[in-house]
Amino acid sequence: MKGRSQSPVAASDDSGLSVSDDAAAEPAAFEVDRSGRSLGDVARDRFIQALFDRRIEPGAFLSQNELVKILGVPVGPLRDALRVLQAEGWLTIHARSGIELRKPDFSLVRNSYQLRMILERAAVRSFAEVAPMPRIEDIERRHHEAIEAVRGRELTLDSARELEGVDFGFHMEVVSILANPMIEAAYTQAQRFVQLVRLDREFRLSSPLVIRTLTEHLEIIKACKARDPQAAEAALEVHFGRAMQRAIGFF
Template sequence: MPQKRSDRSDWAELQDAGVAAPRESGDREGDGGAVSLSEVAYGRILELLFARGLPAGASVSQNDLVRLVGVPVAPLRDALRVLQTEGLLTIHPRSGIRFVKADFEFAKNTYQFRSILERPAVRAYAEAGALAAMEALSARHERAIEALQRDGFSLDIVRELVKLDEILHFEIIAALGNPLVESTYRRVHNYLQLIRLDRTLTAPLALRTLREHLDLLTACMARDADAAEAALQAHFGNALQRTIGIF
């Protein structure tokens, strides 16, 4: 299959192409790096969900999940309880496990939560973040824009956009130096991946997102915390408006 597409690409197709970084079970807290079966189950369920192997909004029996995930019932139940706490599914004792479907309310709440976490973080990033890293990330955005305008919309461009979005926002969160916030933000990132399963990305939307990132980075490189926070808020507002088109 050729990589270049004439005008558009689906986030779901990106999952098939391996764009979204798989959620490694080792990313979860464990004992000295050892991975438990419940952590394996947790990671595999997320991978299946984000790759559409488990359709969002679907109800699945526990036995079906045992077969799909490939772990015994006991650790699977542990993983399901964690995922229910994180808001990604609901366990119904008689009717099975129902996975959440991202609707407008889910998207609005996710972006509100994201804003609460990132607004203080972006101020810290603007005031004390590594300037060389910001400059390198800004240059990478510029190259992505040039490639998009020169070569047109392609799966490679969208892969790069997804990666840049992840790098930028996780670097912003890391500026707080708070592992509890970072752990919470990983949950938010899972919510965003779920929302994007139903999102169609086009060349104009990709270009707009890249330019919004550049505005944010420009403010941070100028060490202007107020401008950085304003750029972040504008970016989130625009992103939510783009998301509303899904529903």
């Protein structure tokens, strides 16, 4: 899918998105699917999923028509989704020429981790103060089980994905304590960029790396169990600092 598309462009609006002659016949982006979501939201979700499925490649230059075929969505909803995706930083729309998908780089790693750190600092302090103790203990138990499950073993693709879920799931659980959908949405966005970097760099989890990461989590959990928000925030800062260095090491 890499390389510049040579598809002709009939016309464009202020965004630079092409408008084919039959675009008017396509469903509008505000129409909804059977689940009640707008078709623009469906197109956005399919774009992101296609990235993680490697059906489209980071850094590729595609035409609108190519994306219509890959994602299986009408032109109208796709154009709406592309504007949102550009605002979120997934791609750049070039007037009269096509859509350039973002290629993960050092700045994306740095910016994603910085945003996660800013958002999670407040969350981890609240988590340490008010999270129910059984919930904290359950998270701790799951971490110990995960560490023992991988100690001294080679990871399969399925087990690596499951353990990555433990990693990202822990952070989302901490952020969810704020019960703020705007923060959760921003955090999820930053977390997806981290996943994209790992995917693009063919990042592979190993048993030692998993154990190191989950052990850093346990230091945060330990502070939360002690109801010490300051210590929890300090442990989080250490963890993010090390995690960012590990990610930067792949560039």
